[in-house]
Amino acid sequence: MKLALLAADFSAPSMADVIISQYVEGSSLNKVIELYNAGTDSADLSEYSLAIFSNGNASPSQSTSLSGTLAAGDALVIGSVANFGGDSAVIDLDYELFHNGNDVIALSRNGEFVDVMGQIGDSANFAKDVTLRRGAGVNTGDADGSDAFSVGAEWVECTSPSKDDFSGLGEHDIDEPCSGGHGGPGAEVLSIMAVQGASHQSPYVGQTVTVQGVVTAVQGSAFYLQDASGDGNLRTSDAILVFGSGHGADVGDELEVTGQVTEYTPGGSGTGNLSTTELTSPQIALLSTGNALPAPLQIGEGFLPPTAVIDSDGLAVFNPETDAIDWFEALEAMRVSVQQPLVIGPTDKYTETWVIPSALAAERNARGGVTIADGDYKPYRIQVDFDDRIYPGETAPVANVGDTLSGLT
Structure with missing residues (x-):
């Protein structure tokens, strides 16, 4: 058998x-x-x-x-x-x-x-x-x-603070739960310049992105984050505003930030005001502290705003080489320095002062200001707004027409 x-x-x-x-x-x-x-x-x-x-x-x-x-x-x-x-x-x-x-x-x-x-x-x-x-x-x-x-x-808890951390939803990794997903630690990192784009509005509006940079200023519930080295492209900003209460960021911190790209327009879109590109609901990972800040971009001889045209095309074309409104947009949130600024408007009760770079001294009139005429609105004028949230405890400088400042950053 x-x-x-x-x-x-x-x-x-x-x-x-x-x-x-x-x-x-x-x-x-x-x-x-x-x-x-x-x-x-x-x-x-x-x-x-x-x-x-x-x-x-x-x-x-x-x-x-x-x-x-x-x-x-x-x-x-x-x-x-x-x-x-x-x-x-x-x-x-x-x-x-x-x-x-x-x-x-x-x-x-x-x-x-x-x-x-x-x-x-x-x-x-x-x-x-x-x-x-x-x-x-x-x-x-x-x-x-x-x-x-x-x-x-x-x-x-993959991020700290983790309140409103939406990263990784829908992509749980049972072996590495903090590996990323929809943003957060481990996600693909975009450059700030790519998020800003060569336009008035980010090409990533409504999307969640992750960027890295150095904190250059803290402004209450917001802070400014700038790429440590930039890309040398004068058509795209190297910095971005990050908005979120309890962020805990300090100047000099190197951070990885995941947030939703939004365009904030003061007063709403019906006002015609320009928007500011922001990252909202941020999740923040601290990479290092005490870093040197990116060098400010020098506004002066060799790099000046257009002197005649504010906007030639209703924002249809982004051309900072000719349109002042586009030129300033390309500097949004960045550290800049005005070389020997000349005061053309006295400091007002809101601590706002109007200046021009010394390289444009010939544009001044006999009284030390500039003359605006129909079709000639002097778009190279720069408004300096002292913000005591960035400089707490300091007194706003007061200047008058004809003054020359030693520098401005």
Whole structure:
């Protein structure tokens, strides 16, 4: 008699393990939850629901059933498209979440908890004003809603501060959770010059980008970031304004900043005012401190604004060589220095002073100012505005027509 040996398959059965992989508890309604299928098979999301237990309550204040399928290794981002402060294209399920830093997030499958973030019944803050990602190698959820929550090895805060950090949403990396995604540490770094572009508006408006540079000035909730060396292209600015409260930046810091590119127009677009290119909702990584500031660009002999034309084409063509409005746009947010500026307008009550470079001294009239005429508005005039947010505790200099300043940066 012969015995036949049958090969048995002892490999693990395919399974779906959906976990909470990213948590955003940001300003206003910037509330987002990312789910990730860490299993080996597609997940039937109709078996899953997401609930929020608010303020220590034992019953959920908000709950939604999911639908569709989630492939193994894929992520699902849940949040409000209308209220999300980042790139809304990353939102997969448009659902408004209302969790705060003391509210428990619970993912259930067929009515049973499979992953709980927080401790049900406890009203203490455990994740306020932060973005957290699941730690490296974590592929199963915490199904116990009664145990205490701590960040520990289970969760990681990839940027500091992490409030309104939207990077990586939709691209969870189970091995390297801070590797990047939609911006943040590890993302592709663009030059500031590329983000500014040779135009009045950035070619990246509405997109989330990552840049690097040195902080040249801090202005309350904003700071100026400039490329350390620049590219020598006088048609593109080397610097950009970064806006975000609690940024913690100091002059001389070298930073990697991820933010959404916006064009801010004072008073709104209907005013006809020019916009300023900004990075908003920034996520900041400190690279080094105490760096020398980029040398200011010298405005004077050999590099002067156009003296006759403000705008020849209604901003249709970007030509800083001939149009003064484009020439100044190409210097937006940069450090500049005016060589021996001549005062053509006295300092007013707003600490604003009008000057021209000494190389244009011949443009002055007999009284030391410049004469404006119809069709000749002297577009080379430079308004100097003393900002006590940049120079706190210092007194604004006062100058009069005919004065010559030793320098201006």
